[in-house]
Amino acid sequence: MASSSSSSSARVELEKMGIDQLKALKEQADLEVNLLQDSLNNIRTANARLESAAGALNDLSLRPQGKKMLVPLTASLYVPGTLDEADKVLVDIGTGYFIEKTMEDGKDYCQRKINLLKSNYEQLFEVLAKKKSVADEAGMVLQSKVRQLQATATS
Numbered sequence: 001m002a003s004s005s006s007s008s009s010a011r012v013e014l015e016k017m018g019i020d021q022l023k024a025l026k027e028q029a030d031l032e033v034n035l036l037q038d039s040l041n042n043i044r045t046a047n048a049r050l051e052s053a054a055g056a057l058n059d060l061s062l063r064p065q066g067k068k069m070l071v072p073l074t075a076s077l078y079v080p081g082t083l084d085e086a087d088k089v090l091v092d093i094g095t096g097y098f099i100e101k102t103m104e105d106g107k108d109y110c111q112r113k114i115n116l117l118k119s120n121y122e123q124l125f126e127v128l129a130k131k132k133s134v135a136d137e138a139g140m141v142l143q144s145k146v147r148q149l150q151a152t153a154t155s
Helices: 002-016 019-062 103-154
Strands: 068-072 078-082 088-094 097-102
Touching (some): 019 103
């Protein structure tokens, strides 16, 4: 009930605006929607990388010491290697900094980051829905005003 009354009061406020103001508001809201969608895509990408890293840590923890394996240097370049210490890993904490952690601490770090990204994603998604609503509402009011203007111009 409260969202309905706030929506109608927002529409009344939009009705009071001029066409130029509505155009500017719609353009600004559309720009913000696009930026928020880009942010959501970036969060999804980061989340996928962290889940991949968590899976790699899990696989690595199951391998015996001395196991021969291919070590990725880039996405398409691998070199042969031997697993020496499976209980210690280097964790990229950002901007080129790495810290040594135990396998369990590395898994915990990945899981905490995944949970943080999921929380941020949900919050951004709510903001995106509100901004989309504002953009849609401004667009509808703008169309209505343009139609009224055209109707008075043809009469």
